[in-house]
Every structure is written in C-alpha cells, then in structure tokens.
Amino acid sequence: MTFFQQQRGRGVPFLVIDGGAAFFGSPTKKAPSISKERQSLNVARNILNAYNYLGYHAVGIGPSDLQFGVDKLKSLLSRAEFPVVCANLVEKTSKKPVFTPSVVVTLEGMKFGIYGVCLDTLNPNYKKRVLGGKYDLLDPYETTRDIVARLRKSCDMVIGISHLNIADNEKILGQNPGIDILLDPYSRSGNKPVWVTEGEYVAWHGKTPMIRIDGQGSRVGICEIYLPRTGNVEEDYAIYDYPLEPQIMDHPVMKDIARGRLVPPNKTPHKTTLFEDLFLGAGTCGACHEKQLAFWETTKHSKAYASLTKTGDHLNSECVECHTLGYGLSFVEPAKVGEFKEVQCENCHGVDAKHAEDPARYRLGQVNETSCWGCHNPQILKKPFYPAKVKDKVSCPRMEK
DSSP states (O other): OHHHHHHHHTTOOOOOEEOSOOSSOSOOSSOOOHHHHHHHHHHHHHHHHHHHHHTOSEEEOOGGGGTTOHHHHHHHHTTOSSOEEOSSEEETTTOOBSSBSEEEEEETTEEEEEEEEOOOOOOHHHHHHHHTTTEEEOOHHHHHHHHHHHHHHHOSEEEEEEOSOHHHHHHHHHHOTTOSEEEOOOOTTTTOOSSOOTTOSEEEETTEEEEOOOTTSOEEEEEEEOSSOOSOHHHHEEEEEEEOTTTSOOOHHHHHHHTTOOOOOOSOTTSOOOOTTSOOOHHHHHHHOHHHHHHHTTSGGGGHHHHHHHHTOTTOHHHHTTSBSSBTTTBOSGGGOGGGBSOOHHHHHOOOGGGGTOTTTSOOOOOOTHHHHTTSOHHHHSSOOOHHHHHHHHOOOOOOO
C-alpha cells in the first residue's frame, strides 16, 4: 500500500493489476480438511479486503485459486470491489464465463483492455475435484485469439494476464500480435522456478514484453510506459521489479487487515491517504529520552537526509524513502518532507503514536537486523553490509530503570 501511495503522490496515473493465484497455497490433488479450508478462507478474506482497500483495476485467476472449488471462489470474490478477469473459466453447459472475461480501464484518455486466461492443463485429479461436472476451462489459445481481436477494436493497449506455462505464453504472443503487454504470473502447475532470477523479469517477443515476477510475493513488477510510443522498446518502456520487504514501512490499515481486524472501507482507493499523526518524530521521543536523542544526533542516521542534499538527490523518490521517516505514509512529495527528514527513532523501533501517552502499555519493539536490511540492502548499495560490525555506531544508550 505504501508503495502505491508513493507512486500516486508523484501524480503519475497507473494501473494496479494482479496476476492471481494469490488467495490460497499450492493446489492439492486431495481435498483439504474442513479445518484447513476454514483457515484458508479466513486468510483469503483478509487478502481480498486488502485488495479492495488498494483499489486494484483487475485481478486474474490462477490454478491455485480453484483449490476449494469454483463455487466457493465465486462466493469469496462476490465481495470483490474490482474486476476479476478470466475468459476461459466457464459454466460447462452454457459456456458462460464464470467471471468477467475482460475489462476496459480509461486513464488520461487512453483505453486499456485487460483480459485473463487460466491454465487449462491441470492435473486430472485436481481438475476433476475443483471443476466437477459443472465448470470447464476452454482452450486458452482460441479464447485469447477471440478476446484480443475484440479488445483491439476499441482499446489503445491490450494487456493479457496469462496463467500458462512459459512455452505456451510464448506461443500466445507469436499468434496474437495485438497484445501490447503480457503478464506471465507464477503458475504452480507449470515448470517455472519459485524465484525468477535477475534478468528474467521481462522477456521481449518482438516489441511485446512478457513480464514475470517471483513466486513469493516479495517484489512488485513495474512497467512504465512512455507515450506516445516510438516503436523503440528501450525508449517506450522501463520494466523493473521493486522490493516490498523490508524497506517499506508497514501501512497501518494493511497491518490491521492482515490481523483480521475490521477496517472502514476505502471510498477513494485511487487517491493518496496520508497519516500525518502516525509518527511521533525524534523531537517528541527526545522529550523523555534525552540521552538517546543526544546520541542519535551524533550518528549518520541523523544526517541521512542532509547527505542527499549534498548530491542533489533529495527530490529523488527512490532515494528519499531510506533517508526520511515514513515516506509514503507521512508524505509522498519529496519536496514536502518537512519534519520527516533523517532516519529517526521510529525507522528502527517501529511505530505507535500511543507510546507517548502510555509507554508501559504501548511499548515499541526492540531493534533487530531486519530493521536494517531494507535500506542497507547489498542489492541496492552494491556493497556488503555487516550489522554486527556497525551496531555500536547506531545503538542508543540503554534506558535507565
């Protein structure tokens, strides 16, 4: 959520799309136990609530989403406040699609047609268990051909969510030049690795990118499109992955949703919501922790933002998040950083504004290494990081009892 707020704060219109296969774990040939089903559906409802709050424009259907049968998936997704796209999952008798085959989203005057297809070559036992005699999966090649031709007539760009094996998706692109972008979600039923290694997040098929991402949900795939397109893929697209953990701080509403708490519906999911009162700030902390504040002021953390101003990167959103407090939550425009400059107490100790009112009841957490790795990430800094070697340089004096 914080990442999306950052992007919206930049004033750039963007689509939020999920490939699917996000609600349940790996598909199983044998039906899970009743207790396992109940537990899985509870988790899936939390995920759905998060998706609703995020404001997705479209979500696809993957093989593992069928784990508890189509009827229970339909019941779950009846609460979805976003289009669920899958063109080839149909009622067996009528051939009527179970979900919306495609959706057209208009942004800045451009029409984006988004469709989805699910893997049809499922394990026979699994397929029989989850589809029964009531539902069927149509041939994805024919389905794709028909729906792309239809979308092409009315849309400026066509985006596919194609839950097929790699070779099948490559064949799909070869047969359908009308596809502008193909999202190739991780398919547990296929032959894809759990982690997509560096350099394989995007494969080009002529001028069409096939975008993939890892199977653990630790990164979000970004595709920037520059318009009007020139026909040169290097100028028209910038495609990369963005790590979600651990450098982006927990979003307070998402945290409650993950814990199963009821939260008010997000009436404006495509607008930025800021939480200016979420953070106490180093000055407030120092009112009770004078020695700790004085020590912090001697560390590089207290001069993290200042280091950006020296290089002119203080307006670079990709740099600001690791040199400030709560970027994406407290502010989204780098120029409006205000009191949130520098790496402050709550960057490391966590966030709870009630701590100032009742410290004994609302305690902040101990600092552990996971708090460091987000920003001191070797992949980002291109150099090794050893927390044990630098711990003493940033560890505040112990509290007096």
